[in-house]
Amino acid sequence: MDGVDPHIHVEQSVTRYDARVRNLLAGTFGLVGDLPETVGTGCGVRVPYAMTSSRPESVTCLACREHARAQHLRLAEQVARLGTMPGSTVTGAQVDGAVQHHRDLARRFAEGSGDND
Numbered sequence: 068m069d070g071v072d073p074h075i076h077v078e079q080s081v082t083r084y085d086a087r088v089r090n091l092l093a094g095t096f097g098l099v100g101d102l103p104e105t106v107g108t109g110c111g112v113r114v115p116y117a118m119t120s121s122r123p124e125s126v127t128c129l130a131c132r133e134h135a136r137a138q139h140l141r142l143a144e145q146v147a148r149l150g151t152m153p154g155s156t157v158t159g160a161q162v163d164g165a166v167q168h169h170r171d172l173a174r175r176f177a178e179g180s181g182d183n184d
């Protein structure tokens with residue numbers, strides 16, 4: 068009862084610091100972020116950045132797994148549209164790779180929540 072949270076969470080914006088997407092967005096919109104010391108999580112608490120993970124297999128907070136799955140699915144759709152934007156500097160191959168990457172992550176977040184088979 069000392070208030071220490073043993074769970075590994077996902078950052079609320081699970082994809083903000085994803086290197087691949089960050090590079091895509093930076094190239095497209097000029098957006099780059101610095102890593103913070105503490106972050107808001109998908110389940111609504113604030114934890115040290117070290118207590119979060121973007122690896123589905125590492126995240127033990129179920130609410131965060133649900134959150135991350137939805138975020139990755141949504142991002143896959145957003146990235147899929149990037150390639151069709153006027154003035155976009157990303158290639159079709161880059162878009163395809165990122166879309167696959169996030170659909171895969173979404174599936175892995177869904178798989179691990181509850182039953183392991």
Ligand SMILES: [Zn+2]
Nearest residue numbers: 076110128131
């Ligand atoms: Zn959480």
